[in-house]
Every structure is written in structure tokens, then in C-alpha cells.
Amino acid sequence: AQTVTQSQPEMSVQEAETVTLSCTYDTSESNYYLFWYKQPPSRQMILVIRQEAYKQQNATENRFSVNFQKAAKSFSLKISDSQLGDTAMYFCAFFRSYNTDKLIFGTGTRLQVFP
Amino acid sequence: SAVISQKPSRDICQRGTSLTIQCQVDSQVTMMFWYRQQPGQSLTLIATANQGSEATYESGFVIDKFPISRPNLTFSTLTVSNMSPEDSSIYLCSVEGRMNTGELFFGEGSRLTVL
Numbered sequence: 410a411q412t413v414t415q416s417q418p419e420m421s422v423q424e425a426e427t428v429t430l431s432c433t434y435d436t437s438e439s440n441y442y443l444f445w446y447k448q449p450p451s452r453q454m455i456l457v458i459r460q461e462a463y464k465q466q467n468a469t470e471n472r473f474s475v476n477f478q479k480a481a482k483s484f485s486l487k488i489s490d491s492q493l494g495d496t497a498m499y500f501c502a503f504f505r506s507y508n509t510d511k512l513i514f515g516t517g518t519r520l521q522v523f524p
Numbered sequence: 525s526a527v528i529s530q531k532p533s534r535d536i537c538q539r540g541t542s543l544t545i546q547c548q549v550d551s552q553v554t555m556m557f558w559y560r561q562q563p564g565q566s567l568t569l570i571a572t573a574n575q576g577s578e579a580t581y582e583s584g585f586v587i588d589k590f591p592i593s594r595p596n597l598t599f600s601t602l603t604v605s606n607m608s609p610e611d612s613s614i615y616l617c618s619v620e621g622r623m624n625t626g627e628l629f630f631g632e633g634s635r636l637t638v639l
Binding site: 442444451452453454455456459500502503504505506510511512514515516517 | 557565566567569572582614616618621624625626627628629630631632633635
């Protein structure tokens with residue numbers, strides 16, 4: 410069974426600094442998708458960034474980038490130039506690409522950005 | 525992207541009562557997903573609701589406790605029946621983004637507190 414592990418329950422960073430959130434996963438599959446979702450205090454979960462396992466290039470979305478290490482089964486999220494609005498819970502998630510499969514979430518990392 | 529509206533956004537309920545949560549999407553979607561997020565925890569999939577068929581429940585969740593309706597392609601309801609304090613959670617409705625990729629759009633959630 411696939412599992413997703415986020416080993417950092419809480420992180421903090423000063424505004425304008427860079428922070429990296431860790432995520433590891435376990436799977437025997439070769440084709441899958443990985444995600445980082447953000448849940449601000451207002452609760453609506455939004456997609457931050459998405460990575461297809463078959464792509465070697467790390468995904469980037471503005472200030473958000475990932476370090477995808479397929480062999481190590483690691484998928485960390487780097488937030489550059491942190492902003493107060495980045496304060497949220499961040500969930501790493503895995504999807505196996507099968508029609509009947511479901512998204513598997515990690516336990517989350519609470520990120521606090523300080524002024 | 526999809527815009528998802530959930531009602532109620534929050535409620536306080538008495539033990540033994542039932543509450544129905546509504547989820548409205550601004551576009552037609554095949555599958556709708558209901559998640560539970562217990563305090564301080566990650567998201568757990570309750571069931572997948574397809575229009576015109578019975579919902580598919582995940583292990584640990586049963587139809588008698590969480591009946592789901594899916595009358596059309598833009599609407600679904602989740603009922604939490606015979607509530608106990610252990611049902612105090614955020615309940616989230618979500619729909620698929622790009623098909624079969626695990627990408628999801630979420631509603632703002634319904635925070636239920638059971639006294």
C-alpha cells in the first residue's frame with residue numbers, strides 16, 4: 410500500500426526567507442502523481458504544485474518549487490521569498506494513476522510565516 | 525478549475541441528531557468526493573459519489589452513518605447521522621480537476637461540532 414510521510418508537524422520561517430517542507434512516500438509503482446496542497450486558516454484546500462513521476466524536471470510555480478527525487482522517493486516543497494499569506498497547513502499527496510484509485514494525503518506540516 | 529460551494533460552513537449539533545451538508549459545483553462533474561478532516565489531522569476519504577449510482581464507501585465508513593445523495597451532475601449531499609462528539613470534524617466536498625490525475629478542487633468545508 411502507498412504511504413505518504415511528512416516528518417515535520419510544524420515549521421516556521423521569517424517573511425522573505427526560504428523554507429523547505431519534506432515529504433517521503435512509499436510505492437512500487439513507476440507512474441504516479443505527487444502534489445502539494447495548501448490549506449490556509451480559512452480552510453479551503455488549494456493545489457500548490459503538481460509533479461508527474463515520469464518527468465525528470467522539477468515542477469515550479471512562481472515562488473513554489475519541488476525537489477523530486479524519484480529513486481529516494483522524496484518530494485520536498487521549497488517556498489522562496491515567504492509571505493505572510495503562505496501561513497497554512499501543507500499536505501503532500503500521492504496518486505497512483507489508476508482509474509479507481511484515490512488521493513493519499515500525508516499528515517500535514519503547519520507553516521507559520523513571521524513578519 | 526471548479527467553484528465549489530458548501531453549506532453549512534459550520535454548525536453546532538446535539539448528540540443523536542443528524543445533519544445534511546450540501547455541495548454545489550459550478551460545472552458538471554462525474555465524480556464528487558467527500559472527505560473528513562478530524563481536528564489536527566489529515567484528510568480521510570469517506571466516499572466517492574457518482575451520479576446515477578450508489579456511492580462507494582471507503583473502509584471504516586458505512587452508508588447508514590454517512591448516507592450520500594447525488595441527484596445530478598452538479599450537486600451532492602452528505603448526511604452525518606446519529607452524531608456523537610467523535611463526529612466533530614471538517615467535512616470537505618471535492619471534485620476532480622484533470623481526469624485521472626488525482627488533482628482535486630475543494631469546497632471550503634463544513635465544520636461540525638457535536639456536543
